[in-house]
Amino acid sequence: MQNTNVAYDSKVEGEIIVTQADAVINWIRKHSVWPMPMGLACCAIELMAVGASRFDISRFGMEVMRFSPRQADCMIVSGTVTYKMAEVIRRIYEQMAEPKWVVAMGACASTGGMYRSYATLQGVDRIIPVDVYVSGCPPRPEALLDAMIKLQDKIGRERSVKNLTARNAKPTKEGSLALAGAGKES
């Protein structure tokens, strides 16, 4: 792996240690995802089922659902996003602390779903960067759990230290969509 960050190299000496730092950070992050349930429509009912005992999201270390964006790092957009609500979602997303991830749960959040209409945003990825899309209307709880495991894999593959130093090195323009996704591997 090419590490281009010289300042970091001089401190820790050697690329292999950087990889280990990534591994440690990612390992910590992926087993303590704090989801923020952005329940907007019927999909939210399945999201509740995922949190309940039968499907039990806590098996994957994600049971700490937070209703405050400042305490959460993974927004699960479960439901139909109207244009009126788009603004709210964007603001809540901006309030979440980095690193943060987004799961678009269900057809509506992913593409607008069956709501081809004047009132519905045709996919939440138009306003916030999405990491994992889940198909279904609504997706089965297993599907959401699968998506969360996929998200864990994705977190595990991130170059966290590099992202962190990159973020600290150049302050990002507030609210820019391109840079809001900077914490992610491309």
Add this chain to the structure above:
Amino acid sequence: MVESEFAQLKERFDYLSARQSADHSAVNCPADKLVEFFTVLRDDLGYDLLVDVTAVDWDAQSPRFTGIYHLLSTTKHEYLRIAADCENDIKPSLPSLCGVFAAANWHERETYDLMGIHYDGHPDLRRILMWDEYPYHPLRKDFPLAGIEVPLPADDVAEATGVAVLPAPMMGGPFVSSADGPMSQTEPSARDESWTEQEEKPTE
């Protein structure tokens, strides 16, 4: 409402006329008499529950808009539908019934939002579903289902994301199902599936 009751009503309020209806009894009432009529219905005739306030857009006809009200009598277990034509086709208006039934408040806001009917005397006639600055009334016949391009309600979000309220891709829709035939053949489908948002809809 049984025939005799309509006759009674008619005797008392000579401005009423019978309205054709497939289910519940229905009457036409002139817009300026609505408040008076509803007060009597509520106080003297037992129609104590306002179930629905809505409107019909008759498109090219005049009068173009008709306000529709559904009342239920919880003692007689009877529904009554009252229709009132709006005189003005360009800026339709009806008297507000908030003073008679408090339940009319949000219903009238909804009808104002989606149909553009102004309810005179409404205490707080704001949009209830669409955002306040939205320029159209989406349930009118001349409004396309996919929508019309307008800016996103929040300027800063629109600036940061470059998103606007765009007409939705209809992908050959709107999807319709034929009313008769076996269920296996009445799945909703597009009348004309040959176009998407990338390919123009062929003009017949």
